[in-house]
Amino acid sequence: MNDAELRVVECFFLSVLFERIDLMQRVKIYGAGSIGNHLAHAARHLGWDVVMCDIDPAALNRTKVDIYPKRYGRWDDGIQLTSYSDVPTGGFDLIIIGTPPNTHMELAMKALKEKPGAMLIEKPLCTPNLAGASEVYELSKSLNIPVFTGYNHVVGHAARFLSELCQPIIATETTTLDVEFREHWGGIFNAHPWLKGPNDTYLGFSDLGGGATGEHSHAINFWQFLSYLIGAGRIVEVQATMNFVYSNEVDYDDLSVMTFKTETGLLGRCVQDVITRPARKFARIQLPDDFIEWHCNAEPELDKVIHSVECQKIQIENFEKTRPIDFICELEHIVSVVNRGNVTSPISLKRGLETMLVVAAAYKSAKSRNTVKIDYTKGFNQDAIW
Numbered sequence: 001m002n003d004a005e006l007r008v009v010e011c012f013f014l015s016v017l018f019e020r021i022d023l024m025q026r027v028k029i030y031g032a033g034s035i036g037n038h039l040a041h042a043a044r045h046l047g048w049d050v051v052m053c054d055i056d057p058a059a060l061n062r063t064k065v066d067i068y069p070k071r072y073g074r075w076d077d078g079i080q081l082t083s084y085s086d087v088p089t090g091g092f093d094l095i096i097i098g099t100p101p102n103t104h105m106e107l108a109m110k111a112l113k114e115k116p117g118a119m120l121i122e123k124p125l126c127t128p129n130l131a132g133a134s135e136v137y138e139l140s141k142s143l144n145i146p147v148f149t150g151y152n153h154v155v156g157h158a159a160r161f162l163s164e165l166c167q168p169i170i171a172t173e174t175t176t177l178d179v180e181f182r183e184h185w186g187g188i189f190n191a192h193p194w195l196k197g198p199n200d201t202y203l204g205f206s207d208l209g210g211g212a213t214g215e216h217s218h219a220i221n222f223w224q225f226l227s228y229l230i231g232a233g234r235i236v237e238v239q240a241t242m243n244f245v246y247s248n249e250v251d252y253d254d255l256s257v258m259t260f261k262t263e264t265g266l267l268g269r270c271v272q273d274v275i276t277r278p279a280r281k282f283a284r285i286q287l288p289d290d291f292i293e294w295h296c297n298a299e300p301e302l303d304k305v306i307h308s309v310e311c312q313k314i315q316i317e318n319f320e321k322t323r324p325i326d327f328i329c330e331l332e333h334i335v336s337v338v339n340r341g342n343v344t345s346p347i348s349l350k351r352g353l354e355t356m357l358v359v360a361a362a363y364k365s366a367k368s369r370n371t372v373k374i375d376y377t378k379g380f381n382q383d384a385i386w
Contacts, residue, residue, distance in 0.1 A: 024048055024093040024117065024335060030107055031098035032059040032081070034191040035122050035150070037067045039096050040079050042327035046335075048094075050079045053087035062194065072324075093117040094334065098150075100202040101125070101209030105132030108147070112139050118338050120330075122150040123221070124214045125352040127207060128360045133353055133380040140349055146337060148345065149352025151221040152330040153281075153296060158303035158319040162294050163229055165307060166285070171232040175286045177260075177268035179226070181219035183279035188215075204250035206363065211252035213242065213362055216272040220362075221355045222283055222294075223260060223270045225346050230285065233263030234354060239371045240362035258362050297321075353380040361385045 027043045029036050032054035040050045040063075054060050060081045069075045082088075095111040097104055101124045109132070111119055119140075126133050140147045153159060185203065189195055198204030203215060213220075224235060238260060242253040255273040281296035289311040298304040303319040330347070337345045345351070357374050364385055365372040378384040 024338075026092050027051070027094045027096065028053070028087065028092045028111075028116075029096045029098055030054075030084075030087075030111075031122075032056075032063045033098065034067070034188075035098040036096075037063055037071065038324065038327045039098060039120075039331070041068070041072050041076075041324055042331045043094075044076050044078050045324070045328055046331060051082060051088060051092075052079055053082045053084050055084045057083065058194075090114050094120065094331075096120045096122075098122045101214065102127050102202060105136050108132075108136045109139060112136070112143055112145055112147075115143060116145065118334055119145060119147045120150065120334060121147065121349075121352070123352065123355075124209045124217050124359065125149050125349075125356050127209045128214065128356070128363050129207070130356060130360055130381050133356060137349060137353060137380055146334075146345075147349035148330075148334055148337075148347045149349060149355075150330070151218055151225075151347050151352065151355070152326050152333075153218050153222055154225040154346040155333040156303065156319075156321065156326060156329050158294060158296075158305050158317075158321070159225070161317060161319070162226075162292065162305055165292050165305070166226070166229040169230045169285070169287070171230050171262075171264045171266055173287055174230050174232065174266060175288060177223060177226055177230075177232070177266060177283075177285055178270070179219045179223040179268075179283040180271045181216045181222075181281050182271060182273045182276035183216065183281065184277045185215070185274040186277075187279075198252065199249040204252050206244075206252045211254070211256075212272045212274045213240075213253055213256040213359055215274065217355055217359055218281075219270050219272045220258070220358050221351070223268065224351065224354060224358070226283060226285060227262050227266065227268075228346070230266075231264070232266040234374070234376060235260045235358050236263055236374050237261035237371055238358055238361040238365050238374065240365040242362075242366040253363075253366070256362060256366070258358075258365075260358070356380065357384055 026049050029052040043050050095116045097107050104121050105126050195201055202208035203210035240258045243255040244253050254275050258270045261267050283294040285292045290308040292307040295304040301322050303321050305317045308314050361372040375384050
């Protein structure tokens with residue numbers, strides 16, 4: 001399939017109506033934190049049976065008496081809570097891994113061996129050293145199990161409309177591409193009030209998948225998503241500057257400024273941080289005369305796509321959105337892929353691993369103060385960045 005065909009398939013795929021939601025009936029979720037609760041609610045919204053497990057009994061109790069009923073009005077008895085050691089094995093249509101990123105690859109290997117219908121791994125997909133990434137990718141291919149990653153912004157309603165706008169654009173018409181996810185991580189800790197701060201979790205350690213570059217890698221992923229849509233290809237060069245926070249308790253980057261170059265030569269910028277208030281989540285495709293912008297949470301419960309037409313008229317499209325809708329769209333998307341078989345998904349395991357290669361390259365660039373290149377022929381490991 002050539003680049004033009006790939007773009008048509010992807011743009012069509014993102015705009016299709018979802019069907020046969022009943023294809024999935026039984027879901028297992030590893031991790032009873034904030035993400036686990038969001039995805040449990042989304043699965044129950046679609047009528048699926050949910051089994052949620054965690055290694056910490058306190059986390060399971062919080063889910064039942066605090067997190068879930070406060071967010072969604074009441075506890076749902078359609079969710080079965082169990083310890084990690086007692087969780088059932090086999091017979092699941094979807095397995096979701098919503099634990100800290102340094103546990104993802106080990107759990108993914110175990111989950112794949114159960115041979116579920118599909119698997120979803122929360123972002124960031126793994127740690128920046130990419131340990132276990134190639135093994136998970138190869139096993140998923142050999143078992144023919146579709147695996148998805150939790151970069152759900154690219155399958156939201158606004159992103160689907162954005163993909164339609166991008167259909168007539170070609171890479172040579174694009175002058176630059178910019179994406180920012182700048183958001184103070186206070187919101188994360190508000191959603192996890194049992195945590196005192198970044199030192200209580202992986203968030204305070206870049207090597208464990210935390211920090212701005214790992215935790216807010218939605219921006220890198222969205223940049224890649226747009227690059228694919230306009231036919232500019234994959235990121236092959238990364239130059240990054242980061243601000244690191246070191247102490248006896250934490251070791252993370254709070255600001256990451258990256259410049260990317262693609263296979264076709266498109267140059268653009270990506271910024272991620274955990275310090276900006278109010279948050280700014282933004283993308284812009286700049287054309288010689290026109291532009292397209294995507295604004296996440298431009299207003300409360302509202303995403304916007306703003307674009308110019310024939311150098312003059314500015315059009316604004318509004319998309320109502322709540323936090324639960326992000327995860328419902330994500331699961332609907334997964335059902336659509338499983339229904340349709342061999343269809344390119346922007347949240348596929350391969351795309352998520354390409355994001356992790358850029359994350360790894362960005363850290364290497366920031367620490368070496370050099371431009372780092374990515375060689376995709378060498379797989380999803382440290383050998384691919386140089």
